[in-house]
Amino acid sequence: MISSRAKAGRHCTAYSSRCCHPHPSAHRWRAWRMDCAPATPHTRWVNPERYHLTLHYLGESSGPREDWIARAREAAEGFSGEAFHLQLDHLLPLGNPWRPALTLAAFSSSTELLRFWRGLQERLIRAGFKDHVGRSFVPHLTLGYSEPGPATPAVASVGLAPDGFVLIQSIKGQSDYTFLGHWRLGTD
Template structure:
């Protein structure tokens, strides 16, 4: 199902027309760090906060640290059919676990430049997982949001300014053992995990 544009609703009350912004329900597959990796990522955040206060950033809650694997779209309500298709795609995959080492912080460009953790070397198995998921999503007609390139990263913050350059960090080795399907009502706190699929050892 293609993503639908979500227009604001308008109502009239005693003080004239006002705008009610509809909820945005976001779906995506992601890699979530275990507790040890999450703590190490959070320590990297603390050092960046000390070293670069000029970022004036809005920092991500550690519970929401993740690496997006495949984006499935924004919807005005949770689409049961898309969730079922996504589950079917994930069920069809057979992928191996792997280690991923994050070793530097950088900024992406944007109105609020994301501050992210990245890796000098992207594991072949991570690239293969993304490619295999894209193929599986195409098989169930969820191909609208398939990207041509994959830039794996963990978003730490949305900032007022960019980091001046890539910033080396103490390497964070992250063992990937599963991936998850996440439902996020944008702006409303925690993620909801709708499914989890193991990566073989």
């Protein structure tokens, strides 16, 4: 979850692609998650409506940063990238070793996805985000937060075909994201 990096009361802005049409419904995600629950009994699950693929984390601040938002929007304008398909096929703990994010991750990424990620990365660096933009990419959905060393049993894979990407802002302690922009994929 992006807001987990922020301190209380601090704002975070981040790029993420949302899993849009077609994607499993929240009901199907809950059913899939219940299959994992016996192996991960101490996991605090994230609401499926908040699932997203984080592309680039842009940083955090002590208040709204209109300059960041404007630069991120400018970087995204005119950039759509190719549509891609992603197969999330294994559980992977990421982040804080004491309270790791339990994620559903991809063993491999398509050429289209990597080209999209790198293209957006280049535009964000040119827009002044070079200190925050990631240098590597592990496509994943954060399913929840677990105890150290969570079990990672084999799981059924989930195919995703996002139709766009969004700029979001999250605030530590608040459950909803603020959507600051949306751009479609495959509209070059």
